[in-house]
Amino acid sequence: MFKLGLIINPFAGIGGRVGLKGSDGDTIRQQALSMGALKLAEQKTRIALSQLVDVKDKLIIYTVAGEMGENLAKSLQLDYRVICQAENPSTEQDTINAVKLLQQQGVDLILFAGGDGTARNVFETCNEEQMVLGVPAGVKIHSGVYAVSAEAAGLLVKDLVEGKLMSLLSADVMDIDEGAFREGIVKAKKYGYLNVPGALQYVQAVKSGGHEVEALVLEDIAAEIIETMEDDIYYVIGSGSTCAAIMEQLGLENTLLGSDIVYQQQLFTSDAIESDFLTLLSEGKKLRFIITIIGGQGHILGRGNHQLSPEVIRQAGWNNFDVIATKGKLQELDGRPMLTDTGDSDLDKALKGSKRVITGYRDYVIYPVGYVN
Numbered sequence: 235m236f237k238l239g240l241i242i243n244p245f246a247g248i249g250g251r252v253g254l255k256g257s258d259g260d261t262i263r264q265q266a267l268s269m270g271a272l273k274l275a276e277q278k279t280r281i282a283l284s285q286l287v288d289v290k291d292k293l294i295i296y297t298v299a300g301e302m303g304e305n306l307a308k309s310l311q312l313d314y315r316v317i318c319q320a321e322n323p324s325t326e327q328d329t330i331n332a333v334k335l336l337q338q339q340g341v342d343l344i345l346f347a348g349g350d351g352t353a354r355n356v357f358e359t360c361n362e363e364q365m366v367l368g369v370p371a372g373v374k375i376h377s378g379v380y381a382v383s384a385e386a387a388g389l390l391v392k393d394l395v396e397g398k399l400m401s402l403l404s405a406d407v408m409d410i411d412e413g414a415f416r417e418g419i420v421k422a423k424k425y426g427y428l429n430v431p432g433a434l435q436y437v438q439a440v441k442s443g444g445h446e447v448e449a450l451v452l453e454d455i456a457a458e459i460i461e462t463m464e465d466d467i468y469y470v471i472g473s474g475s476t477c478a479a480i481m482e483q484l485g486l487e488n489t490l491l492g493s494d495i496v497y498q499q500q501l502f503t504s505d506a507i508e509s510d511f512l513t514l515l516s517e518g519k520k521l522r523f524i525i526t527i528i529g530g531q532g533h534i535l536g537r538g539n540h541q542l543s544p545e546v547i548r549q550a551g552w553n554n555f556d557v558i559a560t561k562g563k564l565q566e567l568d569g570r571p572m573l574t575d576t577g578d579s580d581l582d583k584a585l586k587g588s589k590r591v592i593t594g595y596r597d598y599v600i601y602p603v604g605y606v607n
Contacts, residue, residue: 236343236395237587239336240283240297240307240314241329241356243348246275246371275371276306278384279347282369283310285388289395296339298332300324326355333359342588343367343431345391347384350408353377357407357426363553363590365402365600366428367391378405379428390431394588394600397571399564401432402590402598431600451560452479454595459524459558460484460499467520469496470506473538476526476558493541508541515549523555532567534603535585536575544578552585557601558592564601571604 283306286293295314297303302324307314317335320328329346333356336344343365346356349372356366356379368380369387381387394400404427456479463469471477471494481488486501488494495503495510503510514521528537534557535542547555557572572589574582586605590598 235586236293237339237341238286238293238295238391238395239332239339239341239344240279240295240303241332241336241344241346241348241352242275242279242298242302242306243329243346243352243371244275244301244324246348246352275347275369276301278371279369280306280310281384282345282347282381282388282391283307283312285385285392286312286395289392293395296336296341298324298328302328302332326351329355330359337361337364340587343391343394345369345387347371350377353379353407353428354425357428360428362429364429365431365588365590367430376408379407379430394431397569397602399569400600402429402600403432404428404596405430429598451562451594452476453483454597455558455560455592456480456483458592458595458597459556463496463499465498467497467522468502468514470494470511470521470523470542471496472523472525472542474526474528476560476563477524480524491538493539506541508543508546511541511546512549515546521550521554523550525555525557527557527559527563527567527572531573532570533573533575536573536577540577542576544576544581547576547581547585556592557589561593561599564591564593564599571602573604 287310290312293313295303295307295312296317297307297314299316299319300322302320304314304316317339318332329352333344337360344356344360345367346352347369352372353368360366366379367387367390368377369384370380381390407425407428455476459480460483471480471488473489473491473493475490478488478490481494484496484499486494486496487504489505492505494501495506511521523542525534525539525542527534531537535547574585576582583605586603588600589603591601593599
C-alpha cells in the first residue's frame with residue numbers, strides 16, 4: 235500500500251490574481267481577501283488527486299485536518315487518515331509540524347501544494363531521504379521541486395503508486411524577497427535541496443556496454459557510499475560482489491559471503507554475526523547497513539545475510555538500511571519488486587513499500603519492496 239502524505243497551503247497563490255505578487259504573511263493574506271481574492275490551492279490540488287481515483291485501492295493518504303487536506307481527500311472519497319489539527323487560519327508552523335508527523339508515519343512521498351514559501355517550510359523539516367513533490371499553487375514558483383502542472387503532479391504520483399521505477403533527483407529550494415519583488419527587484423536565494431521523483435522513465439537511463447561498464451558503475455556506487463561515510467557511524471557492508479566493491483575501494487579485506495563492520499573507514503569486525511550488531515546497538519552506537527539485491531531473485535534480506543535478523547532490523551530501523559545495485563541488476567527483475575524474507579512475516583509486511591536504491595554516484599532510483607505470502 236502506497237503511503238502518500240498530503241499538505242495543502244490554503245493561502246498559496248491568494249495574492250496573485252489581485253496583483254500582490256505573493257501571499258507570505260498575515261497582512262498580505264488579509265489584504266488579498268479584502269480585495270475579493272479566492273483560495274485556489276485546494277482547487278489545483280483537486281486536479282492532482284483526481285488522477286489517483288483509479289488507483290485509490292492502492293494508497294492511503296495521511297493529511298492534516300480541514301482545508302489543509304482532509305476536506306479534499308474526503309470529497310474525492312479517497313482513503314485517508316488525519317494526523318494532526320491546524321490553526322484557524324493555518325500557519326507556516328502547521329506545515330512544519332505536518333512534515334514532521336508525516337515522516338514519523340513513514341510516508342513514501344509528501345505531496346504539498348503551495349509556492350516557494352511552502353517549499354521552504356517543507357525543506358526546514360525534511361530529512362535528506364524523504365521524497366517530496368510540489369503541486370504548483372503559489373505566486374512564486376522558482377523552486378525546482380514542483381511539477382510542471384497540477385495534472386502532471388498527479389500523473390507522476392500515480393506512476394509511483396503503480397510501482398513504476400523513477401530516478402530520484404535533488405532539486406533546488408529557492409525563494410525571493412517578496413518586498414523587493416513588489417519594488418520590481420528580483421532577489422532569489424537558494425536554501426538547499428529536496429529529493430523529488432524524476433520524470434524520466436527508468437529504462438531510458440540504463441547504461442549499456444556489458445561487464446566493463448558494470449564494473450565502472452560499481453566503482454561509482456562505492457564512491458558514493460565512501461564519500462558519505464561519517465566518523466561516528468559503524469557501517470555494516472553486506473555480502474555480495476556489489477558490496478565487495480566498497481571494501482575494495484577502501485583497501486580492506488572483504489567477507490564475500492558475510493557482513494563486515496567498518497568504522498572510520500577501517501575494518502572493525504570481519505564476518506560479523508547477529509550478536510555483534512546487537513551489542514553495538516545496545517551500547518547506543520549508530521549503525522548503517524549496506525545491502526544489495528540477489529541477482530535474478532530480487533531478495534535484499536533473508537538470502538545470504540541471515541545475521542541481519544528481525545531483532546537487528548527493528549532495533550536499527552529500516553531507514554538505516556541502504557540498498558545498492560546497478561541499474562542493470564534492477565532491470566533483470568523485469569518490474570518485479572525487491573523482496574524480504576526475514577523469517578518474521580509481520581516485519582516483512584512492514585517493510586513493504588518504496589525504497590531508495592543507490593545506483594551510482596549521486597544517482598538513485600525509487601523501487602518497490604514487495605511482500606509474498
